[in-house]
């Protein structure tokens with residue numbers, strides 16, 4: 001498996017996965033802004049020329065936000081997300097960030113378990129954040145210790 005930068009050419013393949021995985025998938029325009037916008041970025045995990053996972057982030061001052069992360073259902077529980085997150089933590093640390101935050105649906109117990117395993121904590125609940133279906137968001141975050149940059153999560 002290879003982790004590499006998410007480029008505009010990847011958007012059609014990522015959209016196919018996004019639509020299978022999420023009830024409220026991002027649009028092509030949202031991914032385009034994510035990949036090409038100032039302070040924004042993304043990475044993909046590739047196996048045999050197929051995209052099997054992706055993650056996006058943006059950086060504001062010393063904070064980073066994990067805006068999207070997903071792994072093809074066929075490739076789950078094989079540490080693909082762990083490697084994606086590891087890679088993003090390195091990128092945002094190099095970009096001067098000390099914190100990383102994300103939103104997740106309270107009903108998404110698998111993702112919450114993953115983030116807790118990666119030492120994120122639930123910080124607070126944001127009411128009615130999601131659409132299709134309407135749901136609160138849990139805001140999770142963690143401090144990024146510089147000494148941990150090269151360690152496994």
Ligand SMILES: CC(C)(COP(=O)(O)OP(=O)(O)OC[C@H]1O[C@@H](n2cnc3c(N)ncnc32)[C@H](O)[C@@H]1OP(=O)(O)O)[C@@H](O)C(=O)NCCC(=O)NCCS
Nearest residue numbers: 069070071076077078079080081082104110111113114117
């Ligand atoms: C959440 C998600 C990205 C995890 O991807 P993954 O590649 O399967 O995760 P990893 O294999 O790296 O998991 C690392 C560890 O996290 C924990 N974990 C991951 N998924 C879990 C689950 N569904 N239930 C419980 N623990 C889980 C486990 O401790 C796992 O280690 P283990 O497999 O040795 O037990 C994936 O399930 C997914 O794409 N979900 C749908 C999209 C989504 O919800 N994205 C997040 C939106 S905020």
